[in-house]
Amino acid sequence: MLKLTRYILYDILRSKIVIAYTLFLLIVSFSMFRMEENSGKALLSLLNIILIVLPLISLVFSTIHYYNSYEFIELMLSQPMSRTRIIIAEYAGVTISLLAAFLIGAGIPVLIFSPTDTGITMLLTGLALTMIFTSLAFAVSVKARDKARGIGSVLLVWFYFALIYDGLILLILFSFSDYPLEKVTLALSFLNPLDLGRIFIMLKMDVSALMGYTGALYKDFFGSTAGMALVTGVMLLWIIIPVWLAVRYFKKKDL
């Protein structure tokens, strides 16, 4: 399996898209840190990249890669290897390359210009989100019949998590504003990894504002060991469940 992952990594490197992604992150983050007077503002722009661009790229790139290496996968299937191993090796290859791209592209500038609590939290969140959205992309693309449908569904997934879901929460918060909603919003935030990551970063960035109202509750929850363990657990579930689904579909799939 390791050998297979290595071949996939070579293949990805050769396609140069990941290198372009790395350079894009590197240039954008460097210029942001150089342009802004205070690093906090640059971190804010970086936050937008992590919450919007990073999931989009992870989703689209993984999907395209899956469909492009369809023939390679078919070839591998003719070898004496289990289907589980092949799909996991594919996932590992794509994730590792995207993680490396993020670590180099965003990690280096953050560590140089702003090696603070907020910066480190942001990097960790970015890494987790890369893994989560790659695994979501695999689940969707294995399930989808062809490339067009695959990319379409993946874009829909992105649209849902980045925009629609928060809109729905806003709607709920306004329609039920007469009721205590702290616990409900906390539970709802677990259902969207982007929200989870965002709240996590906000607890470092906007802690003063958050302490104002329900913030104390969030701070208590996310600040406690049990809360941290739960968040890490939920993040892991967001990685594992889609991969598991992908493996399941892939095993049964008539290729």
Add this chain to the structure above:
Amino acid sequence: MKRRITILLFLLSALNCYAHTITTGPAVSIKKAIASAKDGDTVIITKGLYKEGNIVIQKSIAIIGQNNPVLDGENKYEIFTVSGKNITIKGISFQNSGYSAMNDYASIKVIDASNITIENNTIYNAYFAIHLSNTSYAVVRNNSIKGNPKSEQLTGNGIHLWKSNHALIENNHIQGHRDGIYFEFVTFSTVKKNFSELNIRYGIHFMFSNDDTYLNNTFLNNGAGVAVMYSKKVIMQGNRFEQNWGPSAYGILLKDISDSYISGNTFFKNTVALHLEGTSRIEINKNIFKENGWAVKIQASCNDNNFHENNFIQNSFDVGTNGSLVLNNFDNNYWDKYEGYDMNKDGKGDVPYHPVSMYSMISEQNPSTLILLRSFIVSLLDKAEKAIPSLTPENLADTKPSIKAFKL
């Protein structure tokens, strides 16, 4: 022995009219020493633990501790009750003064006095630590006060002044009381270089106190920050307000204040740095607002307040308000969120900056929506509001936003 000392003292005082020094010892209690002292004398309290209950001082004497003597109130008594003029209390440790729901027991209580100096004392576990009423020209300096806070009802204030004038409160360290410093009906007084932290209510709390000056104090992590109410002609300069966190915690809460100056202060990491309610004619300039939840919350009941040359840096929200009426001026500040341009290179942005974001209006109405801050949909809504303002007050704008941060 006691007699001899008394006789000696008597003889000495008969011999000359200069001031005397009376030293306490195993045989001479503080009460006795004070009883035998005359106006202008000095009573020296030597090292040791004294449990003498309530000590009343009504003569113009100096009471000076030598090698840090400790006066214990046994959780029952008020320790010093002072009234008169020209009295100095210096270098003494007070501990465990009593609690009473009927009286405001204090470690040092000063009533109807003038020219009082309270210096270099340490006060530990008091109900009220230093309590001054109807006192003029008092100096409270270099004292270290530490309380043991239980609840607002069971804890008194660190330095409490009532109906006093011309007081100087300088260089004290106060922690763990209800209000660090409390002023009521205090005029022409100065509070400077004090450090007030971890008090369960306000770092400084003043009401009905006019013509006072607050310089270079630090207020850190108090339950509700600092409150200034029903006063006029107050000057606040060079103070630091830090980490006052909570649903009703403010760097400064201003209520019904007029004709005052707030300048050169630093507000760092407060939930609300500056809250204004019913205030008028205040000059707020050259302050730094950094990493606060809301830098300024200004109610529509405020008028003629001027914000100039302040730096607003990395606040979650710059300005929040509760209405559309704007009678205040926000020109010429630096806002790090400003996205305009400066074509004629005069250092001032050519497009006005609107410091009230739509989301700050929304979260004012529905605080639980704060959790969606920084999400994609919220930034879209904010951008849409910038293009076509509907919720935010259009007049609340900085028409000459500075392009560069002011050097403060």
